[in-house]
Amino acid sequence: MAGTAKPRGAARSSSKKGPTGGTGGKNKRRLEGKGPTPKAEDRPYHAAAKRKKAAEKKVSPRTRTGRSERPKGEIVSGRNAVLEALRASVPATELIVARSIDVDDRVAESLQLALHHQLPIREVHRAELEGINANSQGIILAIKPYQYSSFQEITERANHPILIVALDGVTDPRNLGAIVRSAAAFGAAGVVMTERRAAAMTASAWKSSAGAAARLPVAQVTNMARTIDDAKKLGCFVIGLDGESDETLSGMKVAKENVMIVVGSEGKGLSRLVREKCDLVVSIPMRATTESLNASVATSIALFWVDEQRRK
Incomplete structure (x- = not known):
C-alpha cells in the first residue's frame, strides 16, 4: 500500500538496550605510559613553541656562543685611550x-x-659593546693579563753589584709605570711590589713605562718584610726612601754594594715594619721648602745617584 513501504536501504532501529561487548582492556592500555602533558613551548605545533623558535633565531650566534661577553682581563675603552694604548704597544x-x-x-x-x-678586529652590535662598557664610544681594546715574575727570577738575572727596586704600597699605576721605566734606564734587575693595597701592571702603568715593562721583570710578593730578609741573605744593603729622614742620600757610602732601594706609598711613606727592616733610611736633600717629591721622581733621583756612584 502507498505510504507503508520502507525506504530502500533503511534499517529499523530497536529501542531495546541489549548487552554491549567490552573493549577487552584496550582503552585502558591505550592511556597507560603517556606521562604528563608536555609544556606548550615543547609541543612542535603549538603557537608558544613557534614563538620560542622565532626568538632564538633573533639572537646572534656570537651572543649564543658567548663571543660577546666581557673579555677576560683588563679593557681600555674610549677613542683616545684605545689609540694611546695601541701607540704604546x-x-x-x-x-x-x-x-x-x-x-x-x-x-x-x-x-x-x-x-x-696583527691584532684581531671584531665587529659587534653597539648594544653588545655598551653591555661591556657603557662609555666605550664605540671602541674597546682587550688587554692581555700581565705576566709577573718572581723575586727569585729577578735575583737570578741580576748583574753584580745587584740593584733592585722595592715598592711598599705604591698605589698610582702611573707612578708604578714611571718607576719601572727609571729602573730599566739605570740598570736595575727588576721591581718588586706587594700584591695587596698596591697598584698593578695595568694598561695605564704599561703606557707610563714607555715599553720598559716588556724588558724589565716585575714581581709581586705577599710580604715585603719577608722579601727584604731574603734580599739581605743575598748580601743586599736595604735603603729606604723617606722625606723625613735626617740622613741624606748624598751621605750614603754603600752605592757600590748590592743594594735594594725601598720606596713607600705616596701618602704614608714606608710602613713601620718595612722601615724597621731597612739598614738605612735616607731623604733627598732639597733647597726649596717642598713637602715631598712624587714617588716616581724620588726613585729616579735615587737610582741616578747610585748609578753615578757606580760609574765612578
Whole structure:
C-alpha cells in the first residue's frame, strides 16, 4: 500500500538496550605510559613553541656562543685611550668595534695600528659593546693579563753589584709605570711590589713605562718584610726612601754594594715594619721648602745617584 513501504536501504532501529561487548582492556592500555602533558613551548605545533623558535633565531650566534661577553682581563675603552694604548704597544688580545661606528681620525688610526700589530678586529652590535662598557664610544681594546715574575727570577738575572727596586704600597699605576721605566734606564734587575693595597701592571702603568715593562721583570710578593730578609741573605744593603729622614742620600757610602732601594706609598711613606727592616733610611736633600717629591721622581733621583756612584 502507498505510504507503508520502507525506504530502500533503511534499517529499523530497536529501542531495546541489549548487552554491549567490552573493549577487552584496550582503552585502558591505550592511556597507560603517556606521562604528563608536555609544556606548550615543547609541543612542535603549538603557537608558544613557534614563538620560542622565532626568538632564538633573533639572537646572534656570537651572543649564543658567548663571543660577546666581557673579555677576560683588563679593557681600555674610549677613542683616545684605545689609540694611546695601541701607540704604546700595550699587549692586547683584540680590538672590538661597534658596527656602523662613526669613523674619525682616532678610530681610523686605531684600526691601522691593530692591523699593523696583527691584532684581531671584531665587529659587534653597539648594544653588545655598551653591555661591556657603557662609555666605550664605540671602541674597546682587550688587554692581555700581565705576566709577573718572581723575586727569585729577578735575583737570578741580576748583574753584580745587584740593584733592585722595592715598592711598599705604591698605589698610582702611573707612578708604578714611571718607576719601572727609571729602573730599566739605570740598570736595575727588576721591581718588586706587594700584591695587596698596591697598584698593578695595568694598561695605564704599561703606557707610563714607555715599553720598559716588556724588558724589565716585575714581581709581586705577599710580604715585603719577608722579601727584604731574603734580599739581605743575598748580601743586599736595604735603603729606604723617606722625606723625613735626617740622613741624606748624598751621605750614603754603600752605592757600590748590592743594594735594594725601598720606596713607600705616596701618602704614608714606608710602613713601620718595612722601615724597621731597612739598614738605612735616607731623604733627598732639597733647597726649596717642598713637602715631598712624587714617588716616581724620588726613585729616579735615587737610582741616578747610585748609578753615578757606580760609574765612578
